[in-house]
Amino acid sequence: xxxxxxxxxxxxxxxxxxxxxxxxxxxxxxxxxxxxxxxxxxxxxxxxxxxxxxxxxxxxxxxxxxxxxxxxxxxxxxxxxxxxxxxxxxxxxxxxxxxxxxxxxxxxxxxxxxxxxxxxxxxxxxxxxxxxxxxxxxxxxxxxxxxxxxxxxxxxxxxxxxxxxxxxxxxxxxxxxxxxxxxxxxxxxxxxxxxxxxxxxxxxxxxxxxxxxxxxxxxxxxxxxxxxxxxxxxxxxxxxxxxxxxxxxxxxxxxxxxxxxxxxxxxxxxxxxxxxxxxxxxxxxxxxxxxxxxxxxxxxxxxxxxxxxxxxxxxxxxxxxxxxxxxxxxxxxxxxxxxxxxxxxxxxxxxxxxxxxxxxxxxxxxxxxxxxxxxxxxxxxxxxxxxxxxxxxxxxxxxxxxxxxxxxxxxxxxxxxxxxxxxxxxxxxx
Numbered sequence: 001x002x003x004x005x006x007x008x009x010x011x012x013x014x015x016x017x018x019x020x021x022x023x024x025x026x027x028x029x030x031x032x033x034x035x036x037x038x039x040x041x042x043x044x045x046x047x048x049x050x051x052x053x054x055x056x057x058x059x060x061x062x063x064x065x066x067x068x069x070x071x072x073x074x075x076x077x078x079x080x081x082x083x084x085x086x087x088x089x090x091x092x093x094x095x096x097x098x099x100x101x102x103x104x105x106x107x108x109x110x111x112x113x114x115x116x117x118x119x120x121x122x123x124x125x126x127x128x129x130x131x132x133x134x135x136x137x138x139x140x141x142x143x144x145x146x147x148x149x150x151x152x153x154x155x156x157x158x159x160x161x162x163x164x165x166x167x168x169x170x171x172x173x174x175x176x177x178x179x180x181x182x183x184x185x186x187x188x189x190x191x192x193x194x195x196x197x198x199x200x201x202x203x204x205x206x207x208x209x210x211x212x213x214x215x216x217x218x219x220x221x222x223x224x225x226x227x228x229x230x231x232x233x234x235x236x237x238x239x240x241x242x243x244x245x246x247x248x249x250x251x252x253x254x255x256x257x258x259x260x261x262x263x264x265x266x267x268x269x270x271x272x273x274x275x276x277x278x279x280x281x282x283x284x285x286x287x288x289x290x291x292x293x294x295x296x297x298x299x300x301x302x303x304x305x306x307x308x309x310x311x312x313x314x315x316x317x318x319x320x321x322x323x324x325x326x327x328x329x330x331x332x333x334x335x336x337x338x339x340x341x342x343x344x345x346x347x348x349x350x351x352x353x354x355x356x357x358x359x360x361x362x363x364x365x366x367x368x369x370x371x372x373x374x375x376x377x378x379x380x381x382x383x384x385x386x387x388x389x390x391x392x393x394x395x396x397x398x399x400x401x402x403x404x405x406x407x408x409x410x411x412x413x414x415x416x417x418x419x420x421x422x423x424x425x426x427x428x429x430x
Contacts, residue, residue: 003417004219006241007231011120011214013054013264015139016078016237020056020244020262024048027248029058034284038291044253049284053122053135054078054264055274057284058247062257066289067298069256070305072428073393074246075276075383076239076312077266080232081105081406083112083170085119085211090186091171097186098171099145104212105267109164111408112213116143117172121211123191125204133207138194143216145172172213215408227334227414234402234410236266238417239311242400246424258428259285266312266383276383282391307356308395309427310348310384311420313412314338314371316401329372331401333413336367337420340382340397347397348384357396357427364426366419369401 001009001023010016025031029046032039041047041061048058055078062069083101091098103109120139127133147170152158164170175186188206195204219231229238240262247260265275272278289299317330331338339354340347354370361368373379384397400420403411 001241003229003238003241003414004221004231006244007219007233007237010078010233010237010240011118011139012082012212013079014122014137014210015120016240017050017054017056017262018137020058020078020240021048021050023244023248024056024058029060038287041288041291051280052264052272052274053137055280056262057259057281059257059259059288060247060250060252060254062254064255064257065294065298066257066292066302067294068301068305070302070307071259071285072254072256072430073259073261073306073308073395074243074424074427075261075263075308075310075387076243077236077263077270077276077383078240079105079264079267080235080237081107081267083107083172083213085121085187085209085213087208090174092177095177096173097175097177098173099187101171101213103166103170106406108404108407109166109170110162111404112170112215113147113149115146115408116216117145117147117213118143118216119145119211120214121209123195123206123211124208125195125206134204136195136198136204138191138211140194145174145213147172217409221414222411229412229414229417230409232409234412235313235405236311236399238402238412239313239399239420242417242420242424243311245421246428249421249425250428254429256430257288263383270383270386276387277389279390281387285391303391303393306393307353307427308348308384308387308391308393309357309424310382310387310395310397311399311424312382312397313399313402313405313410314340315405316403316413318403324374324377326372326374329370331369331371333401333403334415335369335401336416337361337398337423338369338371338401340371340399342373342379342381345385346379346381348388348395349397353394353396356394357398357423360427360430361419361423364423366423366426371401 009019046060086100089099123136215232263276265272270277400416
């Protein structure tokens with residue numbers, strides 16, 4: 001699946017995981033239920049586990065024992081900044097209905113205005129008992145909402161900068177009410193109609209939902225030579241896609257076990273059961289070791305021999321804002337993957353792990369760049385150092401350079417994406 005199709009099929013975390021698991025299953029990877037005993041894992045075979053419908057952990061077993069070979073791990077995250085629909089969301093005002101929302105992560109608010117938006121996520125319906133409800137995924141796939149700007153005639157200073165209220169200014173408009181019946185449970189009725197399309201006539205009762213806004217405009221290529229990719233959620237779905245493509249293209253009988261870990265909730269700090277701050281990946285790797293008849297000492301040896309690539313996009317040098325960047329470590333579009341370094345340990349990279357990844361890129365014929373924050377500009381953090389708190393593993397934080405990170409629509413370089421897949425594939429084949 002190409003990057004643009006993957007992005008369009010993955011408007012929110014739940015749909016990204018559905019897309020990933022379908023691709024894995026089609027490639028012969030076997031789903032494992034984490035509630036059941038870990039089966040005996042065969043060398044050269046692929047397996048995957050999901051958590052919360054919003055994170056996925058895939059691996060292909062190597063020929064070496066885990067204690068002797070360790071793991072080659074690529075990590076990324078499938079969530080992106082957006083707006084979550086609150087319960088009892090409908091707000092009626094003079095014949096217009098808008099939806100009450102809560103900001104998820106750190107979006108650039110103004111970029112969400114005046115765009116065709118839609119809804120996607122999961123709906124929870126009544127199951128066999130209280131502890132076992134069922135999950136249905138929804139993806140409306142058509143423009144439904146808009147967050148309109150206030151006309152300049154009512155805000156003459158708008159081009160001088162405006163502070164936006166998340167509760168007042170960022171509420172999406174859904175409809176003109178033309179039937180009084182639509183005032184009752186409008187959103188639930190909308191969801192019911194959408195679910196009915198795939199329910200095969202089976203009755204269901206909606207209990208709750210996790211719904212998010214997304215940009216309804218498809219991903220596209222742009223630039224004089226089609227060199228750029230424009231889409232929402234490039235951060236971090238482009239790295240997710242690169243990891244998936246590398247895993248599917250890598251050796252089918254590797255020496256070392258290959259792992260792809262796609263976490264959720266990085267944009268809100270990763271401290272969830274499906275986030276990088278959870279011990280879930282560590283416990284999964286431990287279960288893999290024990291299922292092979294190896295010991296806990298074997299697990300600790302595997303961790304010591306492992307290497308992790310934490311893949312989260314980097315900031316490309318912006319020609320209109322060069323003063324924001326470090327004078328000697330600012331990556332360019334089309335210049336290849338970026339190794340990210342931070343003295344305050346917001347990234348997992350050190351000199352040793354940077355050298356390892358740079359050599360992987362060199363052997364793969366891929367250029368490599370470096371990013372360090374301008375010393376007067378605070379930077380963000382990502383998965384690597386958070387994951388290391390529960391899994392003390394050597395690793396590097398890296399990512400492809402993009403513009404407008406956390407905008408409703410970001411821009412990347414197609415050649416950088418191709419470089420990244422090549423580097424990841426070579427890493428898995430080591």
